[in-house]
Amino acid sequence: MNILENPWFFISLWMGGAFSAALLALRFKFPVAIAEILVGAGLSHFLDLSNPTEWMNFLSKLGATMLCFIAGTEIEPEFFKQTWKKSLLSGIFSFFLPFFAISLFTHVFFHWPLARSIIAGIALGTTSIAIVYTSLLERGIENSSLGKTLLSSCFITDFGSVLTLGLFFTHWSFFSLLFGLLALIILWFFPKSLRSLLSFLKKSPVSEPEIKFIFFMLTFLGFLASMAKTEPVLPAFILGILAANAFSQEQLLRRRLRAVAYSILTPFFFMKSGFHISFHMLLVGFIPILLLTLVKTSFKIFGVFPYLLLEKHPIKESLYGSLLTSGGLTFGLIAAHYGIQTKILDRETYSLITLATLFSTLIPVYLAGILLPKHEILKEKEVVLKKELGEYEEEG
Template sequence: MSENVWLVAAIWMGLAFAASLISIRLGISVALVEILVGVVAGNFLGIHQTTAWINFLALLGSGVLTFLAGAEIDPASLKSNLRASLSIGVLSFLLPFAGVWAFAQLVLGWGLHQAQIAGIALSTTSVAVVFAVMIETGLSETDMGKMILAACFITDFGTVLALGVLFATFNVWLLVFVVVSAVMLWFMPQWTRSLIGHVGTSAVSEPEVKFILLVLFFLGGLATTAKSEAVLPAYLVGLVVAGVFVRDKTLMHRMRSIAFAMFTPFYFIKAGLFVSLPVLWASLGVIAVLLLLKLSTKVVGVWPLARASLMRPREASYTTLLMATGLTFGTIASLFGLNNHIINQRQYTILVSVVILSAVVPTLIAQRFFQPRAGTMKAWGRLYRRAAERRAEVASLEG
């Protein structure tokens, strides 16, 4: 059957379709359900092999998904809440990254690069999960909601940067990749606006979508040649064109529809395929400790800064728990480690299990016990702006 492309495609798309129905029925992230469906397929349905074209679609899914995560960030919101977003986002990445890295290497006895993969995978914050929560609860348009999403971007940028830098091979191709990426990133907003201005967004041939994919493919190819990771330029391209996407929601919706219908299911189902339930069961203690370590380092890094950013304890706890979620980039980092033979299947199973639990546990606690009101989150924005204005006045007087 593995030689019959159509039947293999039908099986995988059937799994993706089932995941969509389950996601809608239960009201949880489709990415999470697709991973769980992959776990079931790998452990109970005997699907253990992938093909070259499945691997390509999965690779494409991770790149497009990373691009969309960067494009979700509102540049105006990032700028207006830069101080709070930057401080929370940086520590939300650094403390779990350093803590998990040290624990995996010194206590679990993992090798240096294996421990680094663990630190990267468990330092993430899931933009997908947080964004879904914000949309479902109507908090995405509040000032605090935008600040939290911007902080998620800072954290995930640290994750992507660490993955790209720590596992890059420093050679002439890396220099070419950096220079070409810098030039293209500088001109991308102008090129995208110009293309949309000339052809619009209603052409049946979708030239603007093809242009975005062309850039992602080209920079991803350069990154791979330079022995770096393709998700790094994808995230940066998403960020620099975010301003265009904010004004043109139609293009964003088209890209999202294409990605979630065709590409990302292959990525997330494949990610779940390599999770071994016997290994998971035998490693429950390690999984529990790593989950606790991730949550505790997030609390230490985020909660004090949230309070310092004028949040009340309830809102600070809510922010901390959402920043402790993880899914997309944690899975990407783990699968990167497995595909490149940095970690083995046991370590991969442990990391992905912690990632999945971190997508569920903090979200449920946040929504059940610390859900703030929209009015409170809007009021925080006014309070934060007044405090920023007072700081600016004091700075001007002292200057």
């Protein structure tokens, strides 16, 4: 029997790769997600693992679903209530301008089929909440007017990207509408009962019933989404948003859930995202990758920069915020991952989109850091940074 078919060897290889990625990220100070993608690409090429097994695909989907749920819980309910109306226009422009620009550009100039162009538009129209939050936190401005505006805008942007993916690629039928309605009913009652349920479940802290309940909700909604022939990430993100208020009061639960997700599940998603990358496309497709990066970044700036100026932020801060919103990993990779699993994307176009997602995250965020260097942060801010940075680095 081929040694790679032994599940014990394969899972040790997988977790060893995730551990190696964590070491690389610590050594070179870049996001763990990028390191896991690169390690996954390396395993795929050197061990000929380009065709993952069914259980690997499932764990990858579960990791993506968990990521979307956690991203939804990152919302701060109080300031979002205060700023969402102001940030609505910015969030809409932040997603839809690059979405339409990339979709049109790839359809007209690359001659991609419409479905492939839409996937590219969704993947490159997103913004990483983790990257934005971490950068604001490092500068001690997460509670400033600029920080609140950017974070509220990010939530609207990401909701738009997940909703667009669900709407465009749902196979509408009577049964999809029926299962979708059932999911909406569950989501409606979920926040009304969550807080009291969490208080009751605390009576048995050793068995972690709260985390089991979250996994039950995510997997059951994933079942309903699969029966409705749509993506499980959409109800997972909405569930996270609805749970945000309760999670804001349950920081320990949030940390425990992240520990489970980031140590076991998300490496399956990020490393499998690297499985389908062709290193050959990094050479032959370098110009298209740069073009996609340029189009995305330009339209992100065009969508966010004028709004920040209208909100009376200085030009330097407005440009900083615009560059920061260009960074997007998780939802971009989820869209690309969906594309290759459904065979809308082939390996070459998947590689172009994924590499453009990485480039359009690293370059603008690096330029934003140069434009607005870190301010002196109060000692208490440094304590918060040490506590929080590890929580957000996985996604962004």
